[in-house]
Amino acid sequence: MNPVTGWTGETACALxxxxxxxxESFAEHLGIGVRTVAAWHQKPTLRPKSEMQQLLDTAFEQASAAVKERFAALVGNPAPPAQDAKATDAEHxxxxxxxxxxxLDWLDKHTGQPAGTARRDVASRLASLDVRALKDRAARRSRVNQRQVADALRQxxxxxxxxxxxxxxxxxxxDAVTSILTRPEWLDLDCPLIVGHDSLTLSGAAEQDLTLDEQAAERAAQRLAETLALGTRLVDMPLYRLTGIDVSHDTIGGSLGISRFIRYALTMDLLEGxxxxxxxAGQLPQPGSSPLRxxxxPxxxxxxxxxxxLCAGGTLALCAIARxxxxxRGPADYVLLVQERSAHVVNAARQLAVIPKGFHQPLTDYRADARIGATLRREMEEELFGRDDIDNTVSHxxxxxxxxPSRLSEPMRWLMARRDRLRIECTGFGLNLVSGNFEFPALIVVDDEEFWTRxxxxxxxxxxxxxxxQYSTLDRPLLTELISDVAWSNEGLFALLQGLRRLGQIGGDRVDLPTIEWEIS
Structure with missing residues (x-):
C-alpha cells in the first residue's frame, strides 16, 4: 500500500x-459487504473510496506484527515502523x-474558532487514544440492555x-417497556405507504442556528477522534428533519426540513453514549448531571x-415473506427477518433490529423522497438485495x-411487477427519547410464495x-422469547411489536403469533 496514493483492490486483497x-471473513472483519471484497479481486487497480480507505487503514494498523510482515512481503514494501503507523494513519x-x-469545518464554525482549530484538536486526541480502551468501553456499553435504557429515561x-x-x-x-413517547392516535395506523396516505412534505423551513459551548465542542471532537480510531463510517449526507407532525389512522403527514448528518452525529446522536x-458506571442519569441531554x-x-x-430519524420494518x-420445516408460513447491527454503524450498534432500517433522507428528488415509503424501498434494495450503488456511505x-425501474435489482423488479402481492404499511409513530429521533415502524409483507422460492x-x-x-410466524414460543430479548434497540422492539400485531390481523393460517396488547403508560 502506497501511503500517499492509498489502497487499491490489489493491496486490499494482499491484506x-x-x-x-x-x-466472507474479510468482509465481516472490515464490516462491509462480500460483494465489495469480490470486486477488489476482479478489479485490482480499483481505488476504494475514502470511507473504505479508512477501514483498510484501521485493519492494517490493528494487525499483528506477523500479519504486517506477510503483507509487506506480498506487496514488496517494508512495513512502516510500528511507532509511526498511528501518526501516519491519523494524518492520512x-x-x-x-x-x-x-x-471539522462544521465544528470550527459552530464553536466560533479559527479554521483549523478542530483539526488540530482531533489529531491530538486521536494520537492519544487507546483503541483497546475504546473496545473495553464498548464491551461495558454492550452490557447495558434495552430495558435499563427505557427505565432510566422514564425516570x-x-x-x-x-x-x-x-x-x-x-x-x-x-411486559415490553420502551423509550418511545407516543399516543393512542399514533398507533395501529394500518397506513399503506402509497400516494394519498404517505404524505410527509418538504417545507423548506430554515434550520435554526447553533452554537456549541466548550463541553459540547469537546464531546464532538472526541466523537470524531473515536470515529477515526475505530473505523466507524461517517458520511456528511443530507438528512430529513421533522418540523411538524400530523399522524392519524390510515394517514401519515407532517412537514420536513433538511439538515446534514454531521450535525446530527456531533449533537443529538451523542446523547445515547x-x-x-x-x-x-452503575449510576442513573439525572437532570443537571447529563450535560448533553x-x-x-431537557x-x-x-x-x-x-x-x-434537530429531530432526525427514520423508518424500519418487520419483513415477512411467504414460504x-x-x-x-413444516406448513406454509412467513419468514421474519431480524438483524444484529454491526459495530461499524453510528446508530443502534450491536443491537437487535428489524430489517430494513434506515435514516429518512433524500437521494436525488428531495420532494418525492420525503415520503416514508421511498426510504423503505431504497433500504430494501440496499440492505436485502445488494444494491451497493445506492449506499451513500460507499459511493457518491x-x-x-x-x-x-431499469436499475432495480431482480428481486425488487419482480416485486414491482406484482404489487398486489406486496404490502408495505406504516404501523405507528413515536419519538424515541434516547436521542429524540422520530420513528416510523412499518410492516413489509410479501404474499407470493414464489418470491422466497426464487x-x-x-x-x-x-x-x-x-x-x-430468521423466525417462523408459526413458532409462537420462539417469538415470545424474541420479544423478551433485552438486546433490542428501543425502536427495533417498537417496530417488531407493532408489526406482529398487524401481521396477526392479516396473516391468516400462516401465523400463530403471541397476543400483544399495547398500553401508553
Missing part, C-alpha cells in the same frame, strides 16, 4: 491474504477524507402531557417541540434516478448487519 481470511484520514473535513422524564406516554406491550412474557456510559432534550416539552430542535410448506450518488437464497444483509436471523 486479506496476510490475514489469511476468506472473502484527517487530510484525505472529505466527510471528516466537513465535520429522567417523569412528566408527560395528557394523552402521551411510553409505549409498553403486554404479552405472555414480561452519554446515557449508556452513565448506566454502565440537559442541553438538547424535558418532554423539548422532545415534542420538533420545530425548534411454501416444506417436508422438513451521480445517477439521476437511482430507483428507476430469491430467498440471495437475500443478504449489507455491512450494517453483523448477522441475519
Amino acid at each position: 486479506q491474504a496476510a490475514l489469511r481470511l476468506s472473502n 484520514r484527517l487530510s484525505a477524507d472529505p466527510n471528516i473535513s466537513a465535520a 429522567y422524564y417523569p412528566d408527560r402531557p395528557d394523552g402521551f406516554g411510553y409505549y409498553t406491550a403486554r404479552h405472555v412474557g414480561p 452519554e446515557l449508556v456510559d452513565t448506566l454502565a 440537559d442541553r438538547h432534550l 424535558d418532554v416539552s423539548a422532545v415534542l417541540d420538533v420545530s425548534k430542535r 411454501p410448506a416444506d417436508p422438513f 450518488q451521480r445517477v439521476a434516478d437511482p430507483m428507476h 430469491y430467498g437464497g440471495i437475500i443478504e444483509a449489507n455491512w450494517e448487519s453483523s448477522t441475519l436471523r
